[in-house]
Amino acid sequence: MASPDCPRRCSSRTPALLLLSAIICFQQLVKGLSLSTEEEDAVKRFQEYLKFDTVHPSPDYYPVTEFLSEQGKQLGLDTKVVEYVQGKPVVVFTWQGTEPSLPSILLNSHTDVVPVEHAYWKHPPFAAKMDEGGNIYARGSQDMKCVGMQYLEAIRNLMSAGFKPQRSIHVSFVPDEEIAGGDGAKLFYESSDFKELNVAFVLDEGVASQDGNYKVFYAERSVWWFYITAAGHPAHGSRLLDGMALEHLRFSLNAIADFRKSEFDKVKSGEKAEGEIISINNVYLKAGTPSPTGFVMNIQPSHAEAGFDMRVPPVADVDALQKRLDEEWAPASKNLTYRFVQKDKVTDNFGKPAITAVDDSNPWWIMFKEAIAKAGGTLAKPEILMGSTDARYAREQGIPALGFSPMTNTPILLHEHNEFLNAKEYLMGIKVYEQILRTCTGPKDESGEPSNSKAGSGVLSETIHTEL
Numbered sequence: 354m355a356s357p358d359c360p361r362r363c364s365s366r367t368p369a370l371l372l373l374s375a376i377i378c379f380q381q382l383v384k385g386l387s388l389s390t391e392e393e394d395a396v397k398r399f400q401e402y403l404k405f406d407t408v409h410p411s412p413d414y415y416p417v418t419e420f421l422s423e424q425g426k427q428l429g430l431d432t433k434v435v436e437y438v439q440g441k442p443v444v445v446f447t448w449q450g451t452e453p454s455l456p457s458i459l460l461n462s463h464t465d466v467v468p469v470e471h472a473y474w475k476h477p478p479f480a481a482k483m484d485e486g487g488n489i490y491a492r493g494s495q496d497m498k499c500v501g502m503q504y505l506e507a508i509r510n511l512m513s514a515g516f517k518p519q520r521s522i523h524v525s526f527v528p529d530e531e532i533a534g535g536d537g538a539k540l541f542y543e544s545s546d547f548k549e550l551n552v553a554f555v556l557d558e559g560v561a562s563q564d565g566n567y568k569v570f571y572a573e574r575s576v577w578w579f580y581i582t583a584a585g586h587p588a589h590g591s592r593l594l595d596g597m598a599l600e601h602l603r604f605s606l607n608a609i610a611d612f613r614k615s616e617f618d619k620v621k622s623g624e625k626a627e628g629e630i631i632s633i634n635n636v637y638l639k640a641g642t643p644s645p646t647g648f649v650m651n652i653q654p655s656h657a658e659a660g661f662d663m664r665v666p667p668v669a670d671v672d673a674l675q676k677r678l679d680e681e682w683a684p685a686s687k688n689l690t691y692r693f694v695q696k697d698k699v700t701d702n703f704g705k706p707a708i709t710a711v712d713d714s715n716p717w718w719i720m721f722k723e724a725i726a727k728a729g730g731t732l733a734k735p736e737i738l739m740g741s742t743d744a745r746y747a748r749e750q751g752i753p754a755l756g757f758s759p760m761t762n763t764p765i766l767l768h769e770h771n772e773f774l775n776a777k778e779y780l781m782g783i784k785v786y787e788q789i790l791r792t793c794t795g796p797k798d799e800s801g802e803p804s805n806s807k808a809g810s811g812v813l814s815e816t817i818h819t820e821l
């Protein structure tokens with residue numbers, strides 16, 4: 354077992370001694386976890402990746418790109434680095450299949466991470482420190498540097514086991530997911546580089562599961578950000594008049610609050626999962642006449658504004674929602690207007706809901722499910738993700754994509770303080786990806802099931818169903 358006073362003994366030394374102490378500490382810790390040499394090495398590579406400070410608002414992507422390219426080189430993978438926007442490289446590895454003409458699979462992850470508030474972290478967020486229980490603390494340990502390295506580790510293990518994929522496997526590392534991916538995944542998925550890969554199935558990120566069942570996501574809610582502006586005439590603060598801007602805005606806020614409650618009630622009663630309802634939250638209010646000491650108290654202002662973050666699942670009736678906005682939330686009769694800051698579509702480029710089928714109509718889903726079972730895992734009921742990821746850019750093109758981060762019995766800490774992942778859970782995730790790759794890209798599974806080559810492009814209508 355690791356010595357509990359190990360961290361203390363590792364401090365206050367010269368750099369050389371510090372390094373030695375760090376190595377001893379690591380060895381003591383991994384001894385407590387009883388890891389094989391290969392597993393120790395895999396954990397070290399994960400820690401190395403976590404140490405790259407790719408934090409917003411100004412991530413430096415070049416050092417991490419160099420590190421990843423080196424990893425790809427070690428594995429003998431074809432490597433391509435493309436910059437659709439300068440300073441924002443996309444790294445794509447390819448493990449060529451024995452039948453490269455078959456539709457391929459893509460394993461995507463992002464290299465950037467969200468900002469940290471250092472004061473709240475018990476270990477520095479870019480030190481990737483592992484505690485005596487095997488928890489590795491770092492920004493990105495769950496979101497989603499774990500997944501990126503697990504893809505590569507799974508490939509490493511499969512290569513050593515002599516596995517040869519029938520269809521090609523591509524692994525992409527993209528920038529800027531945390532700021533909507535406009536300069537990253539979006540441009541990559543729209544590029545001719547991507548088209549050339551002939552991708553039929555994509556895996557991207559999910560979230561940790563607090564119980565023993567892996568979470569998997571088959572769709573995402575679209576972002577609708579807008580603000581409503583109310584206009585009225587200015588007046589003395591003492592007068593009671595109709596048609597005041599703030600009264601109009603209150604009308605709007607009340608209508609939206611009623612709608613929010615009705616949606617929230619569906620979640621509270623258990624009728625719907627959170628990803629299946631339309632969420633709306635008031636994120637700012639702007640009104641009043643500023644004065645040097647605050648606000649002028651005896652003027653009713655002529656304008657007032659409220660901003661909203663709304664998330665819309667692909668199953669929502671968007672025409673009805675738009676009508677609601679026009680007629681109930683921001684009717685012109687109340688001197689209300691609105692403007693979208695962002696309004697993502699809920700359909701793919703073919704006008705169908707951007708949903709990946711999670712039933713027998715989708716051969717990729719069948720194989721994915723099978724692989725999880727073979728890896729000894731169990732899946733929770735598939736869900737619609739509450740937020741957004743780069744997987745939406747794949748679904749937009751009608752390509753089936755699942756959001757999946759193999760972490761069970763782990764608190765959900767993405768974007769939170771003290772984000773960590775346990776080394777054992779990380780290593781288990783590698784095994785899960787090995788099984789996924791074997792099942793989805795191998796010529797045959799061990800039981801002699803028919804070749805998966807029947808899973809064609811997996812694209813478009815036959816894999817999309819609208820009942821979900």
Ligand SMILES: [Zn+2]
Pocket residue numbers: 463496497530558
């Ligand atoms: Zn992420």
